[in-house]
Amino acid sequence: MEVDEAEFFNRLLDYRNILYLCHRNADPDAISSAFALSEAIGGTVGLVDGCNRVASVLIERLGIEVVDKPNPNDYGFVVVVDTSTKAQLNDLELTRYCVIDHHTTTALTENAEFFLHRNSTSTVEIVYNILKAMGAPINRRVGIGMLTGIVTDTGHFKHASADTFRTVAKIIEDSGVEYGEVLDLMAATPQDISMRIAILKAASRVELDRVEDMLIASSHVSSFGGSASSMLINIGADVAFVGTAKGESVRISARAKRDAVNAGINLGQIMEDISNEYNGTGGGHSGAAGIDVIADMKEVLNKCREKTKKILEVSLKGTSKEISFNDEIEELENE
């Protein structure tokens, strides 16, 4: 059953010993949403399976108490935060739970006791409106967490809407946090050496398709696929797919520039369609999405490329061709 902000917290008030559960490799949006709710309503912040780099800095700096890999049965009720698929919870079995989320795919809401879903750019923004509906204060710790969640989930405001900026302004006013503090916190986050290696490997292994002036980059790494995929966009790709094989299964992280989204690319939809072919899980946003399936990585990557090429060929009225890096080297050598 879908509820609104006021109904959401009214229902939570009926429960004791609440677990706010963040998806695996939790990001600042998930952690800060869970933390803000736990501060306002009471309860425990739980991580299904670890958290990312910026999130771990937040946990340390803000002194957020978290339980890693909690047993849901130890709690009276579970609030699943910023999560849309069961795979993101490592297929953890939940009996009584609700969902608060902003992703376009909503598979988890099916068996939830109730859920709150908004098409906001972050879950933090939904939580902010809950706190306002409750009349709860936004303290400095909660404010820093929320702002970090919004900045990271919007790709440093790249995907921000007018509503995003309105909420950011209100959080700054309510909490007394300065925006610069948030930037400092993120800048102070050290980049993991293995992440930097993975990103450089992804760049060196890239396969490139061109449709008119759009570039589709595909690559693979053994970890940090999400970061590698974002990096390929930052260095010139319009759409990027990065595969990570783990035993029998494969994960693809996909990112797209706004121009590619405007040209008809909806990665969430592409990922959902491909995952259905394999009985896997997939989805996300139009500009950022992922897939988890049991299949050959090369095959799934090719499906992503083919679907994307087809969409762009139609919308840009052009044909696609693969750009070979080896040819370029030979040409240069022959000159």
Ligand SMILES: [Mn+2]
């Ligand atoms: Mn989020």
